[in-house]
Amino acid sequence: MSDGDDVSPYLRIADGLRTRIAAGEFQPGDRLPSLADLRREHGYSTAVGQSAYRVLEQDGLVVARQGRGYFVRSPEPPPVLVRRQRVAPGEGSPTEATLARQGVAGTWRHESQPRAADDRIAARLEIRPGDPVMHTSYVYLADGEPTQLAESWEPMAVTGGS
Template sequence: MSQDSSPPPYLRVAERLRQRIQSGDLAPGDVLPSLAEIRTETGYSGTVGQRAYAVLVDEGLVVARPGRGHFVRSQEERPVLVRRPRVAAGSGSPTEAQLTVQGVRASWDSESTTARADARIAERLGITAGDPVMHTAYVYRADGEPVQLADSWEPMAVTGGTLVVLPEAGPYAGIGVADRMALIGIEVDTPVERVTARGASRAEAALLGTTPAAPVLAVERTYYDRAAGRAVETADIVLLGSRWAAEYGTRPTPADGPADAQG
């Protein structure tokens, strides 16, 4: 009795879509057929379509956009962006300022909600687990392409009841942690950052438009009140490794020249 040696259905569906992409029938940025459309066209279940797209995502040909569908991924290399941990006071959003000076248009989505600090965040903020915090989740884009994720936590004991309690709403929306804290009388230094390299999770990859396990820089950042020494904000930042280089330190400004000799 012979066995069927043909590829399983999900690989056949993946190959059909791969051929359309590689032939140029589907161009970078084009939306791919929905799972319902694949089911109608092929007669296979939605699970087959999901597995086919998982293969193409892992190959780097397709990007999954939560709530929007699957898109052909551009294979064009993007320029590397430079990230610095601090910008000059009054520059507004640090990420926007850094991208703008590099000739890139910055945009972002954010969502703020009150939450209770878990043990990990409480330790970083020097508060008790369960204490109220303002949690804000961000997706940052450079010229429309997602390049950075961030989750920020601020103790409500610091900002609660002030005009800066919502980082991205109100009269001081989007100006960055340092400038917002200055408005309530708190001066912060350059944040403390711990940077590691790892692979993107599947959820991070979907938001960043890359493949799972693609290299990312993971930054644990904490701002401290200079006078009191207490933490006033901590964040987990995920930077797409193919788009970012991190730069630390400040280049010295040369003197105008030797002073004139005195007679």
């Protein structure tokens, strides 16, 4: 970006922080200057600093932590956490049981098709590109209305016989 006056202050601040991150002044996990620090350093309102950080968050460079500030995001993808609701035997699916406890009729539709893993799916499943996978698309419904979409990719070498 240029240093001209035609560039919004929040974009100039975001560009300055981006440059400092790229130069290694701030490393992944480092806390970035507070909004008050940015206000003192640049002479603009807190809202301008918030807008600058919002741009950097959208660019994937910065992560906000409630009550703690803004931090340089690690280039590593976050670990995948899998949480499965537990239900008693015979209650059906966890989603259906949870909705039923709330007085809602939960159902779903799904469509499965065998596919060849593309590069992204192969990397995620730790298989080779082109390996066979089963792709399933789900539409979850509450009282007949769509409420959630989901996709699953299963390596056929693991689940193909089930």
